[in-house]
Amino acid sequence: MNKLIPFLLIVFIAGCASINNQVSTIRIKGSDTMLQLTEALAREYMRQNKDVSIYVEGGGSASGINSLINNEIDIATASRLLRADEAKSLAEYYGSIGLYYLIAKDALSIFVNENNSVKNLTMEQIKKIFTCEITNWKELGGKDKRIDGVIRNPNSGTYLYFKEHVLEGEEYCDSLLVLPTTAAIVEYVKNNENAIGYGGIGYGEESINATVEGIAPIEQNARNDTYPITRYLHLFTSRSPQGAVKNFIDWVLTPAGQAVIKEAGFIPLWENPN
Amino acid sequence: MKIFKITLFFLAINNIFGLVQTNLQFNHEGKTEELKKHLNILGSDLFEGRGTGTEGGRLAAEYLSEEFAELGLSPLGSNGTFHQYIPMHGSYPKDESELILCNDDNNSNNANSLKLFEEYILLTGGDQTFTPTPLPLVFCGYGIIAPEFDYNDYQSVDVEGKIVVVLEGEPNSTDNNYFEAELPTIYSNAEAKKRLAISRGAAGIIIIPTLFYDPLFSWEQVIKNYSFESVSLAYSATSILSILFNPKYADLLFVNSSYSFDDVIDLHHSNSMSSFPLKRKLSFKGEFLQRDFVASNIIGLIEGKDDQLKDSYIVVSAHYDHLGIGPAVEADSIYNGVMDNAIGVAALLEIASSFNAGKIKPKRSIIFALFTGEEKGLLGSRYYVDHPPVPLYKTIANVNIDGIAVFDKFKSIVGIGAEFSTLSDFLKQTAAQNDLVISEIPNIFMSSEAFISSDQISFANVGVPSILIYEGLDYENLTKEEGIAQFIDYNNNYYHTPKDDLSFDINYEAAIQHVKILQDFILNLANSCEAPEWYENSPFINERLRSIAEKR
Numbered sequence: 001m002n003k004l005i006p007f008l009l010i011v012f013i014a015g016c017a018s019i020n021n022q023v024s025t026i027r028i029k030g031s032d033t034m035l036q037l038t039e040a041l042a043r044e045y046m047r048q049n050k051d052v053s054i055y056v057e058g059g060g061s062a063s064g065i066n067s068l069i070n071n072e073i074d075i076a077t078a079s080r081l082l083r084a085d086e087a088k089s090l091a092e093y094y095g096s097i098g099l100y101y102l103i104a105k106d107a108l109s110i111f112v113n114e115n116n117s118v119k120n121l122t123m124e125q126i127k128k129i130f131t132c133e134i135t136n137w138k139e140l141g142g143k144d145k146r147i148d149g150v151i152r153n154p155n156s157g158t159y160l161y162f163k164e165h166v167l168e169g170e171e172y173c174d175s176l177l178v179l180p181t182t183a184a185i186v187e188y189v190k191n192n193e194n195a196i197g198y199g200g201i202g203y204g205e206e207s208i209n210a211t212v213e214g215i216a217p218i219e220q221n222a223r224n225d226t227y228p229i230t231r232y233l234h235l236f237t238s239r240s241p242q243g244a245v246k247n248f249i250d251w252v253l254t255p256a257g258q259a260v261i262k263e264a265g266f267i268p269l270w271e272n273p274n
Numbered sequence: 275m276k277i278f279k280i281t282l283f284f285l286a287i288n289n290i291f292g293l294v295q296t297n298l299q300f301n302h303e304g305k306t307e308e309l310k311k312h313l314n315i316l317g318s319d320l321f322e323g324r325g326t327g328t329e330g331g332r333l334a335a336e337y338l339s340e341e342f343a344e345l346g347l348s349p350l351g352s353n354g355t356f357h358q359y360i361p362m363h364g365s366y367p368k369d370e371s372e373l374i375l376c377n378d379d380n381n382s383n384n385a386n387s388l389k390l391f392e393e394y395i396l397l398t399g400g401d402q403t404f405t406p407t408p409l410p411l412v413f414c415g416y417g418i419i420a421p422e423f424d425y426n427d428y429q430s431v432d433v434e435g436k437i438v439v440v441l442e443g444e445p446n447s448t449d450n451n452y453f454e455a456e457l458p459t460i461y462s463n464a465e466a467k468k469r470l471a472i473s474r475g476a477a478g479i480i481i482i483p484t485l486f487y488d489p490l491f492s493w494e495q496v497i498k499n500y501s502f503e504s505v506s507l508a509y510s511a512t513s514i515l516s517i518l519f520n521p522k523y524a525d526l527l528f529v530n531s532s533y534s535f536d537d538v539i540d541l542h543h544s545n546s547m548s549s550f551p552l553k554r555k556l557s558f559k560g561e562f563l564q565r566d567f568v569a570s571n572i573i574g575l576i577e578g579k580d581d582q583l584k585d586s587y588i589v590v591s592a593h594y595d596h597l598g599i600g601p602a603v604e605a606d607s608i609y610n611g612v613m614d615n616a617i618g619v620a621a622l623l624e625i626a627s628s629f630n631a632g633k634i635k636p637k638r639s640i641i642f643a644l645f646t647g648e649e650k651g652l653l654g655s656r657y658y659v660d661h662p663p664v665p666l667y668k669t670i671a672n673v674n675i676d677g678i679a680v681f682d683k684f685k686s687i688v689g690i691g692a693e694f695s696t697l698s699d700f701l702k703q704t705a706a707q708n709d710l711v712i713s714e715i716p717n718i719f720m721s722s723e724a725f726i727s728s729d730q731i732s733f734a735n736v737g738v739p740s741i742l743i744y745e746g747l748d749y750e751n752l753t754k755e756e757g758i759a760q761f762i763d764y765n766n767n768y769y770h771t772p773k774d775d776l777s778f779d780i781n782y783e784a785a786i787q788h789v790k791i792l793q794d795f796i797l798n799l800a801n802s803c804e805a806p807e808w809y810e811n812s813p814f815i816n817e818r819l820r821s822i823a824e825k826r
Contacts, residue, residue, distance in 0.1 A: 081512070085475055087472045087475070087514075088434060088475030097473055099510070102508045168406055169406040242824075270361050270568050
């Protein structure tokens with residue numbers, strides 16, 4: 001049965017990431033959408049575990065995953081799953097195809113200025129706005145004003161998720177304004193009457209959230225998948241984690257960790273089993 | 275009863291007994307009634323087939339937790355309870371899911387829109403299947419990379435960002451040193467094929483069953499097997515779009531290619547498999563019902579009496595989940611799973627009761643673990659070994675129970691996985707105590723798959739020696755042929771159907787005999803000064819050594 005050995009190296013996730021049992025520093029990098037959330041998780045965990053130090057960095061899902069492949073961090077945060085080439089790189093470097101953890105759900109809100117009379121959009125209309133097939137609010141029952149679309153940078157998992165799931169793989173049009181963070185998009189939409197953007201519901205304010213297909217981007221609608229732009233948020237490790245990294249991730253999945261997720265404005269996956 | 279699945283795919287001394295108290299005997303009076311009691315409760319419609327993440331599953335967990343408390347076990351779950359809570363994710367594809375095959379010129383005139391279940395089945399669900407843009411298909415033989423056999427289906431093709439199409443199974447062989455002769459190796463496993471595809475950068479995998487020429491194969495049976503919600507742990511290895519393709523429609527994948535599907539089957543039979551690009555592309559937009567929930571393993575402890583040995587542990591396990599409610603068969607939609615595995619749970623409760631009755635105190639500690647999610651991919655046991663209540667390096671063995679003897683009293687026993695470790699010595703000792711001989715599983719039952727088909731493989735994968743003990747085919751009142759016929763009848767007519775219910779004819783003398791053998795085996799282990807070890811050539815030994823070195 002020696003035949004199993006080479007196979008196991010790839011097929012079963014052999015645990016030896018963070019081999020050093022003395023590790024008390026955890027490095028996390030990735031999704032900007034998850035940045036505030038991850039910082040909140042890190043802060044609460046460090047409060048409860050005085051011997052653990054956690055560094056959190058944004059930069060986008062792709063950037064986090066690249067750092068994971070390059071062994072620069074312990075955990076990548078991402079609002080999307082690994083691409084085929086990223087999984088291949090992990091397999092080549094580590095003999096493992098990586099592990100992902102579902103930690104929360106997020107609904108992508110469509111932000112419109114609170115003075116905009118257009119408060120509801122269909123998925124088809126949203127797609128046409130961001131591919132510039134619809135360029136004037138008048139076409140949607142609003143004022144005769146040019147639509148001022150704003151999107152995330154291409155390094156963002158939110159950018160890619162929106163492109164794949166809302167634009168159905170089509171390209172964004174060139175005239176859209178690119179901003180680096182969701183917070184910047186929210187700020188832009190609040191200050192520009194003709195603007196439209198998108199971002200996680202953790203960042204939005206009720207006054208600028210449009211409904212999609214008549215469904216509001218609220219927790220209940222995201223949890224039961226009735227809100228159409230709903231996604232999972234993930235943590236990634238290159239291999240099966242151990243020590244401090246494993247303990248932190250396990251904690252994120254406990255009721256205590258999920259409570260922090262709820263507090264940060266995202267949707268926890270599991271209610272307290274007790 | 276996983277050992278008795280006929281097909282692989284559908285699925286996964288000498289001196290060491292010096293201090294064993296061989297004079298100890300369990301009292302088996304009244305055991306039949308106890309076994310029946312547990313079976314009648316767990317197998318009843320009240321528990322609705324004990325599906326993972328269902329109300330029936332939750333009720334079963336509560337019942338078993340109360341039974342553990344009644345038996346006086348110490349809780350080893352979360353927050354001082356018997357429940358080890360496990361975050362899980364479930365998904366089920368909706369009919370609106372859209373799979374399109376088109377020619378590689380993207381001409382929509384020759385596109386085929388395929389019907390879920392009739393033409394294909396999804397092996398994975400959720401976001402990982404999202405493939406909105408048509409991707410090229412590449413035929414990759416069996417999808418195997420096996421350097422030890424100097425075999426690589428990916429050697430001559432580029433699959434990065436493409437979808438690989440592979441045949442189920444592996445190269446034909448009559449050579450024990452080449453793909454284990456006629457027995458399937460782990461490379462036949464669908465999950466193995468998928469992970470190898472991912473490691474080569476593939477964006478998806480389509481697997482075509484080759485068993486359709488087998489009289490036991492039917493696509494309708496495949497549909498039934500995949501008619502239930504797909505469930506995974508909240509954490510999983512990276513995955514991709516994975517499709518099982520109805521071979522009746524496989525020609526659609528090979529349109530305009532250098533080989534037709536019939537040609538490929540000829541290559542399979544002539545052992546001259548080849549990989550080549552196909553002239554088709556595929557896109558998939560899945561719609562899923564998804565949910566997130568918590569299910570629980572039920573875990574309790576009987577502490578050993580020996581001051582030195584009690585800090586070492588034997589895990590006795592059985593899965594309590596079954597399929598839940600599914601497609602109706604003869605107006606019955608509850609898959610009670612009496613043989614699979616209410617009876618194994620009832621046996622475990624009997625064993626726990628015997629050990630805790632007060633007369634026989636084991637030297638080592640015994641953990642009784644009732645796992646959930648076994649039917650969904652060994653989820654409960656995988657979570658247990660990732661989150662063990664006691665360190666794995668102190669866990670000396672796992673004795674798993676998945677089905678027990680119900681046809682007739684027997685004269686031989688089989689140790690699934692015994693070939694890997696010195697657990698085989700304990701098996702010999704137990705056999706001798708019970709005037710039994712040790713036999714092997716006939717090849718028609720795919721013995722090589724038996725070890726990976728239930729929760730014992732989760733323990734082996736983390737280095738804990740494990741075993742599953744079944745009766746052999748030497749019966750007191752049945753011939754071997756009659757025994758085989760009974761297993762085939764079970765496999766074809768009861769296994770994973772609503773007919774695996776309380777109407778199943780159980781020979782309780784055989785069941786009690788099996789329970790006694792398990793008790794003797796566990797007692798031998800628990801009282802031995804020597805812990806079992808992997809044999810030198812076992813594929814699991816290195817993980818054990820790492821676990822000991824790292825004290826985890």
